[in-house]
Amino acid sequence: MTPNRPTPSRRRVRRIAVTTAVVLALAGANGPWLYRFGSEKYHAYTIDRPAYKAENGRWDVVEFPEGYRQNTIHAALLRTGKVLLIAGSGNDRKNFDARRFDTRVWDPVKGTVKKVPTPSDLFCTGHTQLADGNLLIAGGTQRYEKLKGDVTKAGGLMVVHNENPDKPMTIEAGTRFTGRANGKTFVAQDSVLVPRAKKRFDRGTGRFLGNDAGLGRVYVEAERRGARHETGAEDNYRIQGLKGADARNTYGIAQKLALDKRDFQGIRDAYEFDPVAERYIKVDPMREARWYPTLTTLSDGKVLAVSGLDEVGQLVPGKNEVYDPRTRKWTYTAKERQFPTYPALFLMQNGKLFYSGSNAGYGPADVGRDPGVWDVRTDTFTKIPGMRDADRLETSGTVLLPPAQDEKYLVIGGGGVGESRASTERTRLVDLSSRTPRFTDGPSLGRGTRYPQSSVLPDDTVLVSGGSEDYRGRSGSDILEARLYDPDTNAFRRVADPLVGRNYHSGSILLPDGRVMFFGSDPLFADRADSRPGVFEQRVEIYTPPYLYRGEQPVVEDGPDTVRRGGSATFRSPDAGRLATARLVRPSASTHVTDVDQRSIALELERTAGGVTVTVPGNRNLVQPGWYMLFFTDRDGVPSTARWVKVP
Missing domain, CATH: 2.40.30 (Elongation Factor Tu (Ef-tu); domain 3)
Structure with a gap:
C-alpha cells in the first residue's frame, strides 16, 4: 500500500511552520541582536530623513588615512579656513621618549591632511590668535609625570x-x-x-x-x-x-629631595604659526616654563600668559608675563596673581579680564579659584557672588554668549578638584554689563558633566555637546548628547546625538561653512568595568546644524577684505532681500575645555541696492584686531559661508 504523501500545499505549510520555528528559536537566542539590528536600521532611517535633519542636524565621522592620524590635543582655525591640529607627543610617553612630535593641517573642504614638522613637545601648550593672523603658541612638555x-x-x-x-x-x-x-x-x-x-x-x-x-x-x-x-x-x-x-x-x-610623585614639567619655548607658509616660527622664550597655560589677548593687542606648571613641575607662583607681537619678546607683569592651570580668562569691553572660575586642574583647591573681574594694570580683583557648585568648576566650560556686546557668559558643568568623582549638571549665567553682576542658574544639563564642548553658531545659538559624568570618562560615563542653547529663551533643546564619546583632551571648532568639528578624547579606561586602558580617540566628527538643512545658504559676493572698527563696509549679494543679521566671529583656539578666543559680535546691517552694508562697533576691546569670519544669516537663521575679513 502506498503511503500518503503531502500535497504541495501541505508541504508548503510544513516548510513555513519549520521555518517559523527556526526563526523563533533564533529570536529566543538572539533576540537582543535582532532587536538591535532592527532598531539601528530604523534609527539610521530616522536620522537621515530631511525633516529630522532640519530639526536636529546630523553627525558624520571623518577618519584620516592611517599614516596621518594623531592624538590631537589642541586645535585652532586658521585664517585660510584650514584647521591646525597639534598633538606634540599626544600624551604618549613612547612618542615623548622617541622625540616624535606631531602637527597636522587639515582642509575640511578639500579633505586633505598635511604633516607639519613640530619643533618641540607642544603637548599641553597654550595658544591664541594674533592680529596678523598668526597663531601664538607657548609652553609645552619638558618631562612626563611619574607616579x-x-x-x-x-x-x-x-x-x-x-x-x-x-x-x-x-x-x-x-x-x-x-x-x-x-x-x-x-x-x-x-x-x-x-x-x-x-x-x-x-x-x-x-x-x-x-x-x-x-x-x-x-x-x-x-x-x-x-x-x-x-x-x-x-x-x-x-x-x-x-x-x-x-x-x-x-x-x-x-629642600627635601625624595622619591615623591613627579608632576609634568613645562618648557619656555614659544612659536608663532604662519597659516600661509604652514610652519612654526620660533620667537623669544617665555620668562617662565609653562605646562597648561592660558594665553589671553589684552586691550593693547599684547598677549598675557598665565599659570602652568614650571620646569620642576610646580605651579607657577603668580608670575604672569606679556608677549609683544611687534618685538616678539616677553616681559613680566608688575604684579603677581596665581590661578590654577588653564584658567578661563576673557577680555572685557572695559579692558579688564573676566575669570569665570573654569580651569583644567592643577593648583591648590583654595587658591585662585574664585570667579571675578581682574584689573591687570592695578592688580585689583573683584569677586562675583552667586556661583553654585563653586567647588565643581574644574573641567567646566565657559562661553561668551552671542552677541558679545551683551557681555553675558555661560559656565557649563564641571567637576571636583583632581580625580574627584563629583560633577555638576548646572549651568550658571552672569551678566557683566550689570552694575552688580551676580551668577544665577541657567538650564540644567540633566546630568553631571565634565569636559563639555561648546561652540557659538552664526544664528546666535550655542552648541553644547559631549563630556563625561566622571573623571576622564571613567566607568563608561561619556555623554552622547548634544543641545542647542538659545540665549533669548535661556533654554536648551536636544538635537541629534553625537556618534563618538568626547571627554578629556577634546574640543570643538566652528568652521567657515557653518558646521562644527570635534576632535580628541583621552579616556582613562576603555570599558565600564575600568579594567582596560583607554585608547585615544583619533577620529574627527562633524556636526551639521539644523539651519543647513532648511534651504539654500544665502550668497554674499564681492566686498572688502578689510573692515575698520567703527566703520562701514558694503557687500554685494543676490540674496540681499532675505539677509537679516551679520556677525563677526573670531576663530577658535581650543584645548582642555578652554577657548577664550571665540566671540560673535553683532554688526548693524542695512540693505542697499543689490547688497548690504554693515557697520562694525568701535570698541577695541570688543572687536580685537585680527581676522574674523563674517557670517550673514537670513530670516530663517540659515547662514552664508563666511567671508574672511581683517580688522586692523
Whole structure:
C-alpha cells in the first residue's frame, strides 16, 4: 500500500511552520541582536530623513588615512579656513621618549591632511590668535609625570644662587651638586641660566648695602637609585666643576629631595604659526616654563600668559608675563596673581579680564579659584557672588554668549578638584554689563558633566555637546548628547546625538561653512568595568546644524577684505532681500575645555541696492584686531559661508 504523501500545499505549510520555528528559536537566542539590528536600521532611517535633519542636524565621522592620524590635543582655525591640529607627543610617553612630535593641517573642504614638522613637545601648550593672523603658541612638555611607585631616583627642585653682580652663570645639564652637610650628589636634568646678582643701595644715602643673588631653578635627580639617597632637610650644595670666585659666588640650595610623585614639567619655548607658509616660527622664550597655560589677548593687542606648571613641575607662583607681537619678546607683569592651570580668562569691553572660575586642574583647591573681574594694570580683583557648585568648576566650560556686546557668559558643568568623582549638571549665567553682576542658574544639563564642548553658531545659538559624568570618562560615563542653547529663551533643546564619546583632551571648532568639528578624547579606561586602558580617540566628527538643512545658504559676493572698527563696509549679494543679521566671529583656539578666543559680535546691517552694508562697533576691546569670519544669516537663521575679513 502506498503511503500518503503531502500535497504541495501541505508541504508548503510544513516548510513555513519549520521555518517559523527556526526563526523563533533564533529570536529566543538572539533576540537582543535582532532587536538591535532592527532598531539601528530604523534609527539610521530616522536620522537621515530631511525633516529630522532640519530639526536636529546630523553627525558624520571623518577618519584620516592611517599614516596621518594623531592624538590631537589642541586645535585652532586658521585664517585660510584650514584647521591646525597639534598633538606634540599626544600624551604618549613612547612618542615623548622617541622625540616624535606631531602637527597636522587639515582642509575640511578639500579633505586633505598635511604633516607639519613640530619643533618641540607642544603637548599641553597654550595658544591664541594674533592680529596678523598668526597663531601664538607657548609652553609645552619638558618631562612626563611619574607616579610615586615609578620613581626610582630621589629628586626635586634645586635653586641655584649667583652672588656675582658682574656676570650671569650657565649651569649645563649633567652638572653635579653635592650637599655640604649630607654629602649626597644630585645631577641637573636640564640647563639653566642664572642671572647676575643685583646691587642693593640705600635709597637715602646711596650707600652700597650688598648684593641680592640672582636665582635659577633646575630639576635634579640623585646619581643612584634607592631610598637611601633621599634627603630630609634643607642643605647647601656646592657645584662641581666651578673654581675660584665662581665656586664662591655660585651654589645651590634644596629642600627635601625624595622619591615623591613627579608632576609634568613645562618648557619656555614659544612659536608663532604662519597659516600661509604652514610652519612654526620660533620667537623669544617665555620668562617662565609653562605646562597648561592660558594665553589671553589684552586691550593693547599684547598677549598675557598665565599659570602652568614650571620646569620642576610646580605651579607657577603668580608670575604672569606679556608677549609683544611687534618685538616678539616677553616681559613680566608688575604684579603677581596665581590661578590654577588653564584658567578661563576673557577680555572685557572695559579692558579688564573676566575669570569665570573654569580651569583644567592643577593648583591648590583654595587658591585662585574664585570667579571675578581682574584689573591687570592695578592688580585689583573683584569677586562675583552667586556661583553654585563653586567647588565643581574644574573641567567646566565657559562661553561668551552671542552677541558679545551683551557681555553675558555661560559656565557649563564641571567637576571636583583632581580625580574627584563629583560633577555638576548646572549651568550658571552672569551678566557683566550689570552694575552688580551676580551668577544665577541657567538650564540644567540633566546630568553631571565634565569636559563639555561648546561652540557659538552664526544664528546666535550655542552648541553644547559631549563630556563625561566622571573623571576622564571613567566607568563608561561619556555623554552622547548634544543641545542647542538659545540665549533669548535661556533654554536648551536636544538635537541629534553625537556618534563618538568626547571627554578629556577634546574640543570643538566652528568652521567657515557653518558646521562644527570635534576632535580628541583621552579616556582613562576603555570599558565600564575600568579594567582596560583607554585608547585615544583619533577620529574627527562633524556636526551639521539644523539651519543647513532648511534651504539654500544665502550668497554674499564681492566686498572688502578689510573692515575698520567703527566703520562701514558694503557687500554685494543676490540674496540681499532675505539677509537679516551679520556677525563677526573670531576663530577658535581650543584645548582642555578652554577657548577664550571665540566671540560673535553683532554688526548693524542695512540693505542697499543689490547688497548690504554693515557697520562694525568701535570698541577695541570688543572687536580685537585680527581676522574674523563674517557670517550673514537670513530670516530663517540659515547662514552664508563666511567671508574672511581683517580688522586692523
